[in-house]
Amino acid sequence: MNQDQLKQQVGNKAVDLIHDQMIVGLGTGSTVKYLVEALGEKIKHENLTITGVVTSKATAALAQKCGISLKTVDQVDHIDLTIDGADEISSDYQGIKGGGAALLFEKIVATNSQKNIWIVDQSKLVDKLGKFPLPVEVIPYGSQKIFERFVKEDYQPTFRLTSTGQKKKTDSGNYIIDLHLQQIKHPHQLALKLKRQVGVVEQGLFLDLVNMIIVGTVDGPKIIQAR
């Protein structure tokens, strides 16, 4: 089974957790794409009423194409569960997200959800976080100053660029600085330190958030109850 098939496996599996009348947070990325497509099919075949709360323009476009009704996080009084991908998950179930630049809306939706489920192929499971570059979303004004501070801290920062070499803009019009840390020893301390910098909007450590992880493996989906 290739990586894409494993992503499809967990996307299809996660749809079983969605029932009629639910309000569901829909993450972003190549794994969530399979979930959204499968959810669109399920809604059609079972004639369900589901409300989606999306985390990016890309997911909004796909969900609309799949016939899923959408509301914003501010238009709903609760979110039953949110299903999202992840870039890295440590052995104590902390995560790095934001490889697709959607970390800000993803974290807003996740922290307003009663339950959070991550769907990943097995390559995302690691012992300690940090091999995957940690995304930090910053407002453009003053971002070079933040970048220079990150250089001094030896965070090995790089601005995320588009295919044409421009600084990548998030859905909120911000920039992403990726930190190439290799190993994050104290994620909670780092998260606080990054968040304290003026101009940092959000950072990609998703700590103490996930309840269940569905991992795609060659032997089928494996469910981990994280907390």
Ligand SMILES: O=C[C@H](O)[C@H](O)[C@H](O)COP(=O)(O)O
């Ligand atoms: O910003 C993007 C998100 O955090 C994604 O959920 C994450 O990058 C995983 O994406 P994928 O399923 O494409 O590996």
